[in-house]
Amino acid sequence: MTSFKYYVGASIDGFIADRNGDAHWLQPFSQRAGVKAHFDQFFAGIGAVVIGGKTYENIARDVAEGKLEWAYGDKPVWVFTHHELPTVPGADLTFIRGEIGFWSRDIARSASVGDVWVVGGADLAGGFVQAGLLDELVLLTVPVVLGDGANIFGRGVSAQLAGLETENLGDDVFVSRYAVG
Template sequence: MTSFKYYVGASIDGFIADRAGDALWLQPFSKLAGVREHFDEFFAGVGAIVIGGKTYENIARDVAEGKLEWVYGDKPVWVFTHHELPTVPGADLTFIRGEIGFWSRDIARSASVGDVWVVGGADLAGGFVEAGMLDELLLITVPVLLGGGANIFGRGVNMELDGLELKDLGGNVFASRYAIT
């Protein structure tokens, strides 16, 4: 059965983007062997991706400017947005608006036998929690203090976590996995 998983990197003070909304500060940590291996293992089980409009817009801009590579390959990417956004050449993109619960079946179906990666942003991930659609939080914690920015869920959410795993990825970076109960 397809699971919806929020795989995200955060500072030790709980922010996934800085005050300017930028997450490029995470880039140096993505090059660590343990982090790369952990991500590759996770991504191998992903069949579809869902991204919020602001996060997608930042990614598309950074890809166009050569700051990032499009890491999603040819997997279907669903973008929740209320705006017209640029496309990324060669990407399998579907732009949608509306309730998460309304689209969740179609998104899960597009993942085939894989899972759905809720990339973010934080507000979209919080919406998945509120809709009762998020199954797991996979949190990569890096040794940086941002002091402000976008927090992990972009809003206060009520949920209980069941710690499933804690793994040292090297360089004082840790991966933790939680079931959302």
Template sequence: MTSFKYYVGASVDGFIADGNKGAHWFTTFAQQPGVKEHFDQFFEKVGAVVIGGKTYADIAREVAEGRMQWMFGNKPVWVFTHHELPTLPQTDLTFIRGEIGFWSQDIARSAGAGDVWIAGGADVAGGFVQANLLDEVLIVTVPVVLGEGTSIFGRGISAQLSSLEITGLGDDTFITRYSVG
């Protein structure tokens, strides 16, 4: 059965983006031994990806300018947006508007036997929690204090997290895995 999983990097004070809404501070840690391997194992089981319009626009701009490669391979990517956004060649993109619950079955179906990665942003992840559709939260916590920025869910939400599991990924980086509900 397909699971909806929010896998995200965060500072020790709970931010996934800095005060300028950027996440470049995480890049160094994403390539650390342990972190990269854990992500690669996670990504192998992903059949589809969900991102918000702002996250997609940032990625698309970096890809178009040659500063980054498309990170989702040939997996279907669903983009929740209220804006017209450019497409990228050789990508499987679906731009959608509306309620998360309305689209969840189509998204799950597109994942085949894989899971759905809620890759960002925080508001999209918070929307999945509010729609009672998020199954698991995986947080890669790194030794950075940002002091301000975008919180993990981007909005005030209430959810019961259970099945806490903490795994060390390196000397100073760890992943916290929670089941939701």
């Protein structure tokens, strides 16, 4: 059965983006051997991706400017947005608006036998929690203190999490898995 998983990196004080909405401070950690191996294993089980409009817009801009490569290959990518957004050449994109619950079955079906990666941002992940559709949080915690910014699930979200495991990926980077529910 397809699971909806939110894999996200955060500072040790719980922020996924700085006060300007920038998450580039996470990039140096993504190429560390333990982090890369863990992410590659996670991504191998992903069949579809869902992204919020602001997060997608930042990714699409960085791809267009040559700062990033499109990281999702040929996997179907669903973008929740209220605005017209640019496309990424060669990407399998579906732009949607509306309630998460309304689209969740189509998104899950597009994942085939894989899981769905809820990329973010925080408001989208929080929306999945509020809709009772997020199955797992995979939290990569890095040794950075931001002091302010976007927190993991956005504002006004509460959830009960059950710890599944924590692993040291080296270089003071930890990954923890939580069941959401």
